Amino acid sequence: MPKSYKHTLLCLLFFIGFNTAQAGSVTILAVDLRNSSGNWWTTNATIEHEDTGWEHYADSWRVVDERGNVLGTKVLRHPHVNEQPFTRGTADINIPKETDVIYIEAHDTQHGWSNKRLKVDMRKAVKGYVRQHAEDKTTPVKAEKPL
Numbered sequence: 015m016p017k018s019y020k021h022t023l024l025c026l027l028f029f030i031g032f033n034t035a036q037a038g039s040v041t042i043l044a045v046d047l048r049n050s051s052g053n054w055w056t057t058n059a060t061i062e063h064e065d066t067g068w069e070h071y072a073d074s075w076r077v078v079d080e081r082g083n084v085l086g087t088k089v090l091r092h093p094h095v096n097e098q099p100f101t102r103g104t105a106d107i108n109i110p111k112e113t114d115v116i117y118i119e120a121h122d123t124q125h126g127w128s129n130k131r132l133k134v135d136m137r138k139a140v141k142g143y144v145r146q147h148a149e150d151k152t153t154p155v156k157a158e159k160p161l
Contacts, residue, residue: 039063040072040120040128042148043099047134049142053110057086058103061120065093075120077107078131085109085116109136118146 043060050056063072071093077085086107094100109116118132134146 039125040075040122041099042075042118042120042128042130042132044145044147045118045132045134046103046145047107047109047136047139047143049139050105053108054105055107055109056103056105057088057107058101059088059118059120060099060101062099063094063120063122065095065098067093067095070122070124071095072120072122075102075118077109078117078119079109079113080115080117085113 041062043062045060046058048056057077059075061072061075065071072090074087074089076087079085086104088102088104090102114135114137116134116136118134120128120131122128130148132146132148134144136144138144
């Protein structure tokens with residue numbers, strides 16, 4: 015194979031590989047948190063993902079504190095191919111009163127944890143309610159954490 019074809023082929027393979035790795039990761043669009051009792055919060059996360067079926071879908075999201083401690087996880091038990099974006103919630107997230115900042119992280123079956131997470135300033139809660147949109151603030155994740 016001529017050298018120019020090899021170079022073109024390598025560039026093409028790199029481009030395809032790069033786009034495949036970047037495409038399809040989970041996007042966290044928003045989160046609503048409502049204090050239900052004491053440290054317990056009802057949490058609804060709106061996420062978007064190019065679910066293609068059981069082989070590739072957004073399968074969970076979680077709440078972590080600034081130290082990376084997992085405060086709660088929502089497991090998504092099936093693909094949402096025709097329902098994008100979608101919101102799912104859980105009523106069992108224990109966020110200690112002294113927690114100032116939490117992060118929402120999302121996961122899919124092929125790419126793992128999303129490369130961005132949503133930062134929520136719990137000090138901005140009014141009457142036990144806080145809503146954060148992704149366009150307001152996202153924070154890059156430095157290292158992937160195990161599920």
